Amino acid sequence: MATVVRMDGPGSVSLAEEPDLPITPTGVRIRTLYSGISAGTELTQYRGTNAHFVKTWDPDVRLFVPGRPTAEYPTVVGYEEVGEVVQVGPEVTTLRPGQVVWGVWGHRSGTVVDESYATWRVLDPRADPILGIFSHIGSVALNVVLDSDIHVGETVVVFGLGVVGQIVAQLARRNGARVIGVDTIPHRIELARELGADEVLDAGVGEVAERVRKLTDGRGADVALDVSGNHLALHEAVRSVAYNSRVVAGGFYQGEARGLFLGEEFHHNRVTLVCSQISGVAAAHAHRWDRKRLATTVIDLAVTGRLDLRPLVSHVMPIEEAASAYKLIDTQPDQVTQVVFDFTGTTAGDRGPVRVPQPWT
Structure with missing residues (x-):
């Protein structure tokens, strides 16, 4: 079973269990190491002010229209994850257990992704694994700079x-x-x-x-x-x-x-x-830049030290304190910058203890 951080409604956060996804021939099972909270987006969900929870988004006409809200509680949120490969499908050739992969799969203790998703998201083994949580939020920032010219x-x-x-x-x-x-x-x-x-x-x-x-x-x-x-x-x-x-x-x-x-x-x-919004890139750059390039650029800059991201992490909290984490961000923003859920102390079936790679020194 996988442990997930679930938002049950405005101001209400709990932990829940969901079945592990089955491994597929080209599947890669990942055990989460860390998952960062995006204070901007996730607080709108925590506070119940996010437009998708009160209005209907029509993706065809790209308008909010009358109707039932697009998103509903309870929901699993989060998009700043990094984890360790613990199992690969029989047809996987580019990955092996022990490698660290960054990506987006929500605040959950594990997931299964396709080999094609994970292959280009492998983190340098010399790097501090917590840097992997910045792939998406860093892409948002880089996109702002591209839009700025x-x-x-x-x-x-x-x-x-x-x-x-x-x-x-x-x-x-x-x-x-x-x-x-x-x-x-x-x-x-x-x-x-x-x-x-x-x-x-x-x-x-x-x-x-x-x-x-x-x-x-x-x-x-x-x-x-x-x-x-x-x-x-x-x-x-x-x-x-x-x-x-x-x-x-x-x-x-x-x-x-x-x-x-x-x-x-x-x-x-x-x-x-x-x-500037992450669903697209400025028209002047769209023929050269996409989400993949945004994310890999940010991770490369962080791993090589040209972006100093580790000091942004102000709190690393076990997922058992998820409700307290959101309350802290909501009520004491002067005390926090980046809050990170630590999944390394969780258990998931019989796959053994989590191996946390050593930071790049």
Whole structure:
């Protein structure tokens, strides 16, 4: 049996058991090592504000339409997983037990995927396995940067220094930008500074746009990237950029856009507003970039040390504390960055103990 973290309704989380999937001729059985919580998306599910839980998404016309909600409780969520191969089907030729694979299979202690899914997701054996949880959330961040069209020497302001924002800030600097990080949470501001942000601003002090202009000789930022999910931050991002500049909105906003005044700086400064969302890549890059390239690029950057992701992990908690983990993220965001479920202490049938690879040192 596999243990899963189940969301039973808004504010309600439990553990459940589900039958192990059967192995297929080309199947690969994976025992989960770690699974990261995506605070943005999963909190919308935990709080019951996610549009898919209150409205109907019609994928054919790509509209939310009246009707029964697309998603329902109870549900298993999660999309930041890494695990160890413990069994392969008789026709599998490219994988063997003991290899570590990253991917998306939800907060569950194990799964079975096809060889074609796992083959290109094998983690370097020298790497810290926990880095594997960043493949999807890192892809989200990289997609934001691709949508931003950053050039060497430009000033980029990143609003929201959670996990996505921290990765975005590092990627923007690798693109040659001067990066200004903005948040209200002290430990996230300090973390961004430690990870290389050129300037950091506490939004709680106010006058963010004014301070950005002082840092840019009155011009304003070339690009602002909002990954906070907060409409007020999006409005301040609009205020922070120069005339004829752009704002990339990568946050998962909930409810009405109160506090967003489009008749002010947005209108008078001819600001371009771009949506970045992981279901697609910007049209200018779509012939060269896809989800596979996004994910493998992030993992390669992390494994080779060009992205510093391990410091983003603030909590590693056993799955028995799943309910407490979500409550912590929901009520004490000032205490957390990336929360990770540790599955290495769980048992799953008679397949033996989990072997955790040694970090790359």
